[in-house]
Amino acid sequence: MLAPVKFAEFVDTNADKFIQRLADAVAIPSVSGDPAHREDVVKMAHYLNSQLISLGVTTELRDLGKHVMDGQELSLPPAILGRIGDDPKKKTILIYGHFDVQPANKSDGWDTEPFKLTVHSKTGRLIGRGSTDDKGPILGWLNVLEAHKSLGLDLPVNLRFCFEGMEESGSEGLDELILGEVKKEKEGWFYGVDCVCISDNYWLNDRTPCLTYGLRGITYFQITVQGPARDLHSGMFGRTVHEPMTDLIALMGKLVAPDGKILITGIDEMVPAADEEEKTLYTSLDYSIADVEDAVGGQIAISADKVTVLMGRMRMPSLSLHDIEGGAGARTVIPAKVTGKFSIRLVPPQTPEKVDPLVVKYLEAEFAKLNSKSTLTIECSPGGKPWVADIKHWNYEAAIKATQAVYKQQPDLTREGGSIPVTLTFAKSLGVNILLLPMGRGDDGAHSTNEKLDRSNFIEGTKLLGTYLYEAAAIPA
């Protein structure tokens, strides 16, 4: 089922009005990480809530309690739960988004005022904090609702909304909210949800729309080597005692090869090799070594082979060494106790529960080989599991068809190297297919200065969201 032609026409005709709404939203500096802006996050919640109500959505502003930030006890901004449509013959899709933003000051290097949406006349870029992350996508959904209301069209599916105001600050209170609602079953806001759609990531590049079907998990490690009771003078004790820094660096040097291969026994091996069909997915992605090297500002890709690099980011685990703490500023000192920090990004079937014991066992075995008399302690902090969706599900089929219809392009099917924790929470608690359907491009600079959303991504993206609903409605479940 194609979306009605008049829907797309309405979106084009009302583009300037939609952009004005984005400007209104950007003007509210809803920075969740700054106590001084907490009231602005609340204001943003009320602003969105009124808009939803005026567009026919039944809502609840849910109080999430209090928390402590920078030593102050603060009320968390409310989450917004919403419902429109209750037709048992229609599919029900849950939409997630966040209305808080990262901090921004003009003095950070912005060319324009970050909380004043600037429309660049030549490029059509909509520049402002939150334009792409994540106010633009949320407003895309409001645009879809407004088009249907104005045109007197019924929505093709039932919609549920879950918008939060703490995503940039650890999504405090959100997991409890979601798990609580799921537990309520019929009485909960998420009852009957058939799939989830999250617009909070980006295209792989600045050219080709994409759908994202996987995220890596993460597990963190902190290893400490301790020797003497206090820092020692290297003249007095150099080559006399085992030095903790020597042992720690020897140990950390055994974790990962310069080409990214993880040396810990059993970690890389846990991941099945990609078959030919899967490799084709990576070959077909619109991405080049130049893209990655442009993004990082250096000719440092681990391979000249695009598939190796893309699989390194999307479907292989990675181990990064972050820091060594406790070193001596003075160049005559043997530090008594040093701590190394590293983390491993995980892909299925890896989980912190499966990986952590292998890491501990390996570290202990390698440390034993050093024959050092220092003491090793290992701390594991499980982050989150990886997530991969079934891309043959109707949820993805609908998004692919919608992309073809709106952008006249085949979308890239990507996995992300990072994590979006709410995805895991929904996956685990609802047990339904989840689609990550980005609106913005890879160069939007979500957490950077001069964050932008291209006008075409906002307008065509609004069409994409609406069209996706029609395609989803049309496919037999």
Next chain:
Amino acid sequence: MLAPVKFAEFVDTNADKFIQRLADAVAIPSVSGDPAHREDVVKMAHYLNSQLISLGVTTELRDLGKHVMDGQELSLPPAILGRIGDDPKKKTILIYGHFDVQPANKSDGWDTEPFKLTVHSKTGRLIGRGSTDDKGPILGWLNVLEAHKSLGLDLPVNLRFCFEGMEESGSEGLDELILGEVKKEKEGWFYGVDCVCISDNYWLNDRTPCLTYGLRGITYFQITVQGPARDLHSGMFGRTVHEPMTDLIALMGKLVAPDGKILITGIDEMVPAADEEEKTLYTSLDYSIADVEDAVGGQIAISADKVTVLMGRMRMPSLSLHDIEGGAGARTVIPAKVTGKFSIRLVPPQTPEKVDPLVVKYLEAEFAKLNSKSTLTIECSPGGKPWVADIKHWNYEAAIKATQAVYKQQPDLTREGGSIPVTLTFAKSLGVNILLLPMGRGDDGAHSTNEKLDRSNFIEGTKLLGTYLYEAAAIPA
């Protein structure tokens, strides 16, 4: 020639007077590293100068100019140059000492006021900042002068003095002073000096007197690995690009083994093995694995063999890894640029000039093996050369005989793992034998809280200094 019996008797009889003089000296908080105490260092110089003059020494308070400390321009405290005796038939011995001290506050953990000499009634410890480092040894020489003046005895040798007030702050101005005096030849204060005696180090333990005939040199390195233009998110770029921290840790892991062996080609190999005679020296030293482990507060000696541990400190080079800078506090960040710091303690025939190129060559070769696309830069900062004296020289023979006479013990003949830069300056500019003749014990805590000098070390140490002069005078040069 034994020292006259009445010299030793005079020292015993006047012990309390000597201790009072030490108390007067300790009461002047001559902390060279604190601009607020600069006037106290100057006061200490004048105090010592008056004492020397009253004991018959011709002196000069030498202005060393100005320097900048903590952003302030300050006058350097004057050095004291002194001369007593001009008999061409006598040997001439140059005495070095420093009258400045390390900072000390009771709140650092002192049991007593640091600048009030406390005599512990049971142990006889003389507790106070500067008691052992280096006011006690300087006053030991004044005690010797006073004994001779009071007893109407001629000194058996001509003495020259060089006392400075900036030792704890890098000996600023001292090298220029020494080199300038040597250049003046007959007109200089150091003309005709036959040997040097420095009392500014410690016994190897708290039981056996020692003479020290060697010091290690040092050379410093800083290696930087740079990759991307900015820090990267490990989710986005983990296993996609070469990570500088991975490369740096791999490289630093190839420098030194956990047992202290230096892995850089040609460094350890540069040092000739000890022959049986030399090994005997180490076997005979009054030192145990328990001593080193007590000193460091951990059972971490690199070997259970005492000779290996002692040679590791005294006659082998050592490589210590001090720090890695530029790491990421956040556990999701790939740092863009990281710097590792290490240093190598040197022994003859090693010098920074010989060692640095080997280190650079090795680092470059090992970095090439990593096949990384990151960039490596290496900075070398030569510290100082090592120094070893001829222990068969009459200067040592005299000190050995004096120790036997005063302590009824054979002294340990030691080398120190650290460096005392003035030793090198004297060695190089005067070309004479230098003896390090410590007064205090290994547990004096020179730069620590509760610094002390044992009463017996002060009193018997005064006898040792005087007796050493008689023994030196007696041996045919």
